[in-house]
Structure formats: C-alpha cells, structure tokens
Amino acid sequence: xxxxxYHLRPNKAVxxxxxxxxxxxxxxxxxxxxxxxxxxxxxxxxxxxxRLLHEYNPEIKLxxxxxxxxxxxxxxxxxxSRHIEILNNSLMNFxxxxxxxxxxxxxxxxxxFKLERFNEYMTVLNKVGDLSIVKITLRAQLDENPFKREPxxxxxxKDIENDKxxxxxxxxxxxxxxxxxxxxxxxxxxxSIYLQLIQDMLRVKTEQALPAAAQANVFQVLNSSFxxxxxxxxxxxxxxxxxxxxxxxxxxxxxxxxxxxxxxEPRRIDVPILSVKxxxxxxxxxxxxxxxxxxxxxxxxxxxxxxxxxxxxxxxYNDFYRFYPSFVxxxx
Amino acid sequence: MPEKxxxxxxxxxxxxxxxxxxxxxxxxxxxxxxxxxxxxxNCVDGILRTxxxxxxxxxxxGFKAEIDFDKDSFCIHDNCGGIPWNxxxxxxxxxxxxxxxxxxxxxxxxxxIGMKRAIFKIGKNCSITTKNGKDSYEINITPKWxxxxxDWRLPVERAKQSMxxxxxxxxxxxxxxxxxxxxxxxxxxxxADLTDKIATHYAxxxxxxxxxxxxxxxxxxxxxxxxxxxxxxxTKKAIRPFIYKTNVDGVSVFLTVGFTRPIPSQEEVQDxxxxxxxxxLGAGWTVLCNDRAVLYCDKTEVTGWGEAGVPNYHTxxxxxxxxxxxxxxxxxxxxxxxxxxxxxxxSSLYLQVxxxxxxxxxxxxxxxxxxxxxxxxxxxxxRSGRALRLQEIKQVASNLSFMPVKGVIGGExxxxxxxxxxxxxxxxxxxxxxxxxxxxxxxGTYLFEDAEASASKIGERCFDxxxxxxxx
Ligand SMILES: Nc1ncnc2c1ncn2[C@@H]1O[C@H](COP(=O)(O)OP(=O)(O)OP(=O)(O)O)[C@@H](O)[C@H]1O
Ligand SMILES: [Mg+2]
Numbered sequence: 041x042x043x044x045x046y047h048l049r050p051n052k053a054v055x056x057x058x059x060x061x062x063x064x065x066x067x068x069x070x071x072x073x074x075x076x077x078x079x080x081x082x083x084x085x086x087x088x089x090x091r092l093l094h095e096y097n098p099e100i101k102l103x104x105x106x107x108x109x110x111x112x113x114x115x116x117x118x119x120x121s122r123h124i125e126i127l128n129n130s131l132m133n134f135x136x137x138x139x140x141x142x143x144x145x146x147x148x149x150x151x152x153f154k155l156e157r158f159n160e161y162m163t164v165l166n167k168v169g170d171l172s173i174v175k176i177t178l179r180a181q182l183d184e185n186p187f188k189r190e191p192x193x194x195x196x197x198k199d200i201e202n203d204k205x206x207x208x209x210x211x212x213x214x215x216x217x218x219x220x221x222x223x224x225x226x227x228x229x230x231x232s233i234y235l236q237l238i239q240d241m242l243r244v245k246t247e248q249a250l251p252a253a254a255q256a257n258v259f260q261v262l263n264s265s266f267x268x269x270x271x272x273x274x275x276x277x278x279x280x281x282x283x284x285x286x287x288x289x290x291x292x293x294x295x296x297x298x299x300x301x302x303x304x305e306p307r308r309i310d311v312p313i314l315s316v317k318x319x320x321x322x323x324x325x326x327x328x329x330x331x332x333x334x335x336x337x338x339x340x341x342x343x344x345x346x347x348x349x350x351x352x353x354x355x356x357y358n359d360f361y362r363f364y365p366s367f368v369x370x371x372x
Numbered sequence: 373m374p375e376k377x378x379x380x381x382x383x384x385x386x387x388x389x390x391x392x393x394x395x396x397x398x399x400x401x402x403x404x405x406x407x408x409x410x411x412x413x414n415c416v417d418g419i420l421r422t423x424x425x426x427x428x429x430x431x432x433x434g435f436k437a438e439i440d441f442d443k444d445s446f447c448i449h450d451n452c453g454g455i456p457w458n459x460x461x462x463x464x465x466x467x468x469x470x471x472x473x474x475x476x477x478x479x480x481x482x483x484x485i486g487m488k489r490a491i492f493k494i495g496k497n498c499s500i501t502t503k504n505g506k507d508s509y510e511i512n513i514t515p516k517w518x519x520x521x522x523d524w525r526l527p528v529e530r531a532k533q534s535m536x537x538x539x540x541x542x543x544x545x546x547x548x549x550x551x552x553x554x555x556x557x558x559x560x561x562x563x564a565d566l567t568d569k570i571a572t573h574y575a576x577x578x579x580x581x582x583x584x585x586x587x588x589x590x591x592x593x594x595x596x597x598x599x600x601x602x603x604x605x606x607t608k609k610a611i612r613p614f615i616y617k618t619n620v621d622g623v624s625v626f627l628t629v630g631f632t633r634p635i636p637s638q639e640e641v642q643d644x645x646x647x648x649x650x651x652x653l654g655a656g657w658t659v660l661c662n663d664r665a666v667l668y669c670d671k672t673e674v675t676g677w678g679e680a681g682v683p684n685y686h687t688x689x690x691x692x693x694x695x696x697x698x699x700x701x702x703x704x705x706x707x708x709x710x711x712x713x714x715x716x717x718x719s720s721l722y723l724q725v726x727x728x729x730x731x732x733x734x735x736x737x738x739x740x741x742x743x744x745x746x747x748x749x750x751x752x753x754x755r756s757g758r759a760l761r762l763q764e765i766k767q768v769a770s771n772l773s774f775m776p777v778k779g780v781i782g783g784e785x786x787x788x789x790x791x792x793x794x795x796x797x798x799x800x801x802x803x804x805x806x807x808x809x810x811x812x813x814x815x816g817t818y819l820f821e822d823a824e825a826s827a828s829k830i831g832e833r834c835f836d837x838x839x840x841x842x843x844x
Binding site: 212213216217218219220221222223240243244245246247248251252253255258283286303 | 550553554556557558559560561562563564567568571589590591592594653654
C-alpha cells in the first residue's frame with residue numbers, strides 16, 4: 041500500500057486542526073463532557089489524526105479503522121498509547137455491528153469519490169446519537185472530462201458534444217438522486233462550481249439520512265472547507281442533534297471563527313509552506329491587522345509566484361497559523 | 373309507503389360533508405411532490421384552455437410556472453391563462469359537479485380536487501389570485517374557514533395587485549410543521565426530489581416548450597430516447613424499437629419499446645448491483661396520459677414485468693425502456709388514478725394495451741439473454757443506432773410498414789427483426805471463477821500494464837497464453 045507524502049500536506053494538517061478547534065468549542069456546550077466521546081477515524085499509517093486528538097483531548101477514546109492489512113500493521117508499529125484501539129476492519133463491516141455507546145466523533149476521511157461513500161456516510165449519520173460529530177472528506181478534484189477539452193477541429197466538436205452528453209448522463213445515472221439542481225456545463229468545467237455541486241450532494245444525502253420531517257435527529261453543519269495539497273478535497277463537518285437544539289447550537293457555534301452554519305460556500309484552506317525560521321519571524325505580527333498584507337511584506341521577498349499570490353497565501357496563513365503543523369514535532 | 377321513524381324521532385340523517393375530511397384525509401393519499409405536480413397539471417390545462425390546442429411540436433412555448441418555497445411559505449406563479457370567472461363557481465368546489473359542460477381538449481383535470489388537495493396538504497392559509505382577460509379576482513382560504521364546519525362559501529375579492537399577464541398565483545402560508553420541515557431544513561433534498569419528479573413526469577411537456585422553475589432554477593427535461601438503426605433506410609436485421617398504435621373509443625394509443633443503450637456486460641451488471649457504477653434509473657416503462665407521465669421508468673408487474681413469459685426486471689435489462697402514450701380529449705377515459713401518478717390497473721383499455729407492452733418487451737429481453745455472452749458483437753449492432761425521442765420515433769414511424777393487429781383493440785404494429793446469434797456450439801463451455809482483487813490487479817499490471825484492466829479480459833488472456841503453451 042502506498043501513501044501520499046504526508047509531510048507535504050500542510051493544508052490537510054490544518055483541516056485536522058480544525059476538528060480539534062471545533063471540539064474546543066463543543067467542550068463548552070451545555071451538557072457536553074468530552075469524556076463521553078469516542079473518536080473513530082482512518083488514521084493512515086502514522087495515525088496522525090488520532091495522535092493530534094490525543095495530544096489536545098486525551099479524555100477522548102480513540103478507535104482507528106483500517107482495512108488494509110499492511111497499513112494496519114504499520115499503525116500498530118506507530119501506536120503511541122496503549123489506549124488507542126486499532127482495528128483491522130472495513131468501515132461497512134465495522135458499521136454493521138456498531139452500536140453507539142455514548143457520543144461519537146466520526147471522521148470519514150475518504151480519499152476518493154464514489155456513490156458508496158455517500159451510503160457509508162448515511163449509515164454513520166443514522167447510527168450515531170445526538171451531539172455526535174460527523175466529519176466527511178471526499179475527493180473533489182475536477183478530473184479530465186469532455187467539458188475541459190477544447191475541440192481541435194470541426195469534426196471533433198461533434199464527438200466532444202457527444203462525449204459531454206454521455207458524461208452528464210453517466211453522472212446523472214449514478215448520482216441522480218443526490219442532485220439538487222439540473223447539471224450543466226459549468227459543474228464540470230469550473231472547480232469552484234464542482235465543489236459546490238459536491239457540497240450540495242452531501243447536503244442532500246444528509247437530509248435524506250436525517251430528515252427534519254421525521255422529527256427525530258437532524259444534522260447541523262458546522263464547517264465546510266476545501267483544499268488542494270495535490271488534489272482538491274472537500275471536508276464537511278457537523279453535529280447530529282434534535283431539531284429543538286438547532287437554534288442553541290447555532291448560537292453556540294456562531295462565534296467560532298471557522299463556522300459555516302448554513303451550507304454556505306466552502307472555505308478555502310491554502311497555507312504557504314514556510315520554514316520554522318520564517319514562521320518565527322512572522323510571529324510578532326500575528327494575528328495580522330491587515331488580513332495578511334503586512335505578513336507578505338515582512339519577509340522582504342515573495343514566497344510564491346508573485347506578490348498577489350504571496351499575499352493570498354499569507355492571508356490564509358493568518359487565518360490558520362495557529363493550526364500550522366510543526367512537522368519537526370511529528371516526524372521522528 | 374309508510375314513513376319510517378327512528379327512535380329519536382328524526383326523519384333524516386345528516387349527510388353533509390365534513391370539511392376536516394377533505395383537509396386531513398384526502399391529503400393523505402398523495403405525497404407532497406405529487407400534490408405540487410397537480411398544481412402544474414392545472415397550469416398545463418390552463419394553457420390548453422387558452423390556446424385551444426395541444427398540437428404541434430411546441431404547443432406550450434412561452435408558458436411557464438415558477439415554484440418557490442421556504443420554511444414559511446409556498447408560492448406557485450404561472451402565466452397560463454388564469455381561471456376564467458365562469459369557471460370560478462366550479463374551480464373552488466371540492467369535486468366536480470355532474471353535468472359541468474366545459475368542453476376542453478386534452479387536459480387531465482378530471483375530479484375537481486387537485487388544487488384544493490394540494491393547498492390543504494401544504495398549509496392553513498392561502499390566497500389565490502388570478503387574471504383571465506378582464507376578470508381579475510382573489511380568493512382567500514383562512515384557518516378560520518377551514519375550522520368552520522358550517523360555512524362552505526368563500527369570499528371573492530377584486531385582486532389587490534394587478535397582474536401583467538393572464539395567469540394565476542397561489543400563495544400558501546401557515547405551513548403545517550411537516551411541510552415546513554421539508555421546505556426549510558430539508559430544502560436541498562426536497563428540491564432534489566421535486567426537480568427529479570418534474571424532470572421525469574414533465575419531460576415531454578417541457579420538451580414541448582413549457583418552462584418550470586424550482587426556486588429560480590429551470591428544470592431540465594429527461595425524456596427517454598430509443599436506439600433506432602438507420603431510421604432513413606430499409607434494413608433487414610437491425611436494432612429498432614417495437615411500435616404499436618391504435619385508436620379506441622376516443623383514446624389514441626402509441627406504444628414503443630426498445631433499447632436505450634448497449635446491453636450491459638456481466639461486470640456492469642455486477643457493478644450496478646453493488647451500486648458502484650451504472651444505474652437502472654432510465655430503464656423500464658413510462659406511461660403518458662395527455663403528455664403527463666403518470667408512471668416513470670416502472671419495472672414492476674404494473675407494466676408487465678414478470679408476467680406471461682416476460683422475466684422479472686433484473687439489472688441485466690438495464691438497456692430496455694418503453695413509452696406508452698394515451699391521448700384523449702376526454703380525460704376521464706385515460707387509465708389513471710385520482711392522483712394521476714399511477715395506473716388504474718383495472719382499466720380494460722390498459723389491460724389490453726399491456727398485452728402489447730409485454731409482447732414488445734419480450735423481443736428485447738430475449739435479445740438480451742441471447743447476446744449477453746457476446747457483448748462485443750451486440751455493441752456492433754447498436755453502433756448504427758441513433759437515439760430518437762418519442763416525437764422523432766413517431767415521425768419515422770410514418771415511413772415504416774405496419775401490420776394490422778387482430779383483437780379487441782385492433783390497431784397496427786411494427787415488429788423489428790433483431791439480429792439473432794447463431795446457436796452457441798455445444799462444445800463451448802463458459803469458465804468463471806473468483807480471485808482476490810489485488811491479485812487480479814497484479815496480473816492486470818503484469819499482462820497489460822493496467823491495474824484496472826477488466827477481470828474477464830485478464831482471465832481470457834491468461835487462458836489464451838496457457839493454451840498457446842499447451843499446444844506447443
Ligand atoms: N393555475 C391555473 N390556471 C388555470 N386554471 C386553473 C389553474 N389552477 C386551477 N385551475 C382550474 O381550476 C379548476 C379546479 O382545479 P382542480 O385541480 O381543483 O380540479 P380539476 O383540474 O378540474 O380536476 P383534478 O382533480 O382532476 O385535477 C380546474 O378547471 C382547473 O383547470
Ligand atoms: Mg387539476
């Protein structure tokens with residue numbers, strides 16, 4: 041089993057920290073005691089998510105799920121505590137027998153995009169109790185497709201037109217029940233619209249799993265983020281609660297800097313790659329009073345393509361610097 | 373005859389209808405999206421009343437309906453001619469009084485209940501504003517009126533706002549909690565559901581020019597098209613749909629069934645069963661009554677699957693799709709239920725037509741069964757096929773030679789002759805076996821440098837290689 045180079049994924053690290061940050065807000069919610077919570081995640085070979093959670097919230101019980109046997113062994117090798125439970129099992133198998141004891145935090149940290157993933161997500165939503173946190177990450181990269189192709193000639197134009205129709209048809213055949221609006225060209229030609237499409241699909245699936253009309257549990261979205269370390273990923277996090285709790289929960293989370301309580305556009309995470317020395321240099325300016333503009337100047341050189349791009353990255357750095365991974369600490 | 377007296381001395385019993393019956397019982401027979409489709413039906417009926425014709429390719433062009441909703445209210449606004457004042461005495465009554473002599477062609481309104489049922493399903497307060505020529509008026513249904521068992525009259529007012537075009541606006545608020553949940557918290561999934569229902573049930577009407585918007589987004593139609601090989605030429609053996617048509621007792625019937633796509637390979641069938649890739653979404657029968665789909669892609673006995681020699685629906689029949697169209701100036705002759713989203717399966721006309729549906733379908737299930745072991749060859753048959761919509765099939769049909777059909781409902785049919793394989797040599801045997809996925813990928817990479825190569829391709833190559841060895 042091959043894994044992407046984790047230490048080259050600073051944005052993913054930020055996404056991980058976002059969960060920690062969210063739990064810090066949740067902790068203060070009336071009636072919540074993080075000791076009642078169990079975290080379920082796909083830790084990957086180094087169990088980074090579990091490790092991070094353990095560091096900040098040692099009271100949360102940890103379970104790691106891994107279906108690949110070698111990766112599982114590798115996780116055992118990287119076990120950092122006796123208390124973490126490392127299971128060699130697939131998600132669906134695990135869920136079939138899963139009975140929630142208390143409250144749960146699920147991170148369905150998928151790396152692909154498939155109909156199956158939506159169904160697994162739905163199963164989780166249906167199995168967890170109220171005030172559980174569910175986070176799902178899906179691949180949201182706009183792949184090569186006929187909408188991105190430029191016809192080289194007149195004849196090809198017709199072929200491409202055909203391919204486009206087939207592409208839409210196939211997507212609709214697969215995901216039709218999750219489409220909030222009719223598909224059109226822009227869904228597959230513009231990354232931002234594709235992200236919105238996937239977020240909408242997640243929302244539809246969420247509502248199908250926990251319909252408000254059933255007057256049982258519902259799902260309140262708390263955060264939606266996307267990033268591209270190499271490929272675009274979309275990460276949506278929310279809380280399962282009763283419909284009566286919604287207003288109180290919204291009020292509680294409204295002041296959280298990263299809150300997205302109405303399925304608004306997902307927030308981009310795009311932090312620059314900075315050395316420890318650079319980060320120390322910037323420290324005294326943080327948090328920035330100019331949305332990162334001063335940070336972009338402070339180093340005396342551009343950290344990206346041009347000034348505009350450097351400034352953009354610094355803005356994200358300002359947004360997320362507290363979550364910036366310190367790899368020195370993680371890699372040993 | 374001696375007068376009958378009961379112990380309590382009454383000479384009559386009370387049989388006046390109970391309002392709450394209409395409000396809470398009738399509305400149970402219909403789901404929310406279908407109740408909304410009833411309102412759209414009325415728009416289309418309104419168009420027919422205005423233009424007096426449903427003929428031509430785009431009889432509904434220029435007409436639209438806009439549906440908007442949120443947790444507090446629901447609104448449907450159309451420019452479809454409005455409700456004429458002379459209809460108003462009927463339009464707001466529950467049920468259609470006998471002898472209401474409106475001569476209307478090709479509508480679907482039959483029972484005089486659709487609009488009211490939809491309103492009562494959604495909320496407790498409603499205003500209906502309509503403009504038809506010089507007539508422009510407004511009617512309000514209030515929670516008080518709904519609770520008042522004695523009062524069956526509704527006050528009419530001059531419209532407060534003047535409307536630009538002839539049309540109708542229905543605004544409903546004081547929504548019932550379950551409805552408000554669907555329009556509010558579950559908005560995205562309800563939009564998905566409603567849009568899907570409109571895109572399928574209204575596919576043919578939208579194709580013919582009508583526009584429908586759901587929360588400001590135009591719905592795109594999803595009509596079925598069938599593969600038709602060389603529609604412009606005479607061919608012997610080719611993939612073409614089966615067609616049957618007839619005219620009985622003021623109802624004209626047009627039926628066609630065929631392939632929408634190449635038949636699936638074993639792998640595709642399996643993928644679909646595991647919900648991985650393909651989907652049966654577009655397979656099965658669609659039944660149209662005066663342009664409206666009352667059944668969409670049905671795969672049950674209602675449309676003949678699993679009856680009289682036709683196999684049960686199975687993913688291997690994913691490519692088979694059929695359309696039956698019933699058209700009548702008198703909607704009560706159409707074989708549909710009161711909700712108009714289902715078939716009245718005891719209708720004798722429908723039962724007769726269903727025979728033909730099964731007969732046509734059988735051609736394609738048999739073809740599928742015969743060719744499923746030779747997908748490649750079958751794909752070649754399909755290659756020359758053009759995907760034709762219902763309207764196009766009708767046009768092409770005028771050049772085909774039809775055979776008269778005997779029987780109660782008569783009519784005529786076109787029976788394509790589909791290519792049939794030579795019988796499989798008896799000395800050929802199928803091999804199939806199961807191996808670990810990663811091992812297959814490994815062999816795939818080894819043979820084709822492609823971990824995703826299909827399992828059957830890999831299996832065949834392995835066999836062929838060893839066969840070569842063995843023959844040496
Ligand atoms: N938006 C509209 N535009 C034009 N006419 C309308 C509209 N809404 C309702 N009407 C007319 O009002 C009358 C009552 O409609 P309603 O749906 O209650 O009964 P129906 O259509 O006659 O029968 P059914 O119960 O079968 O639908 C019908 O004549 C209908 O055509
Ligand atoms: Mg009607």
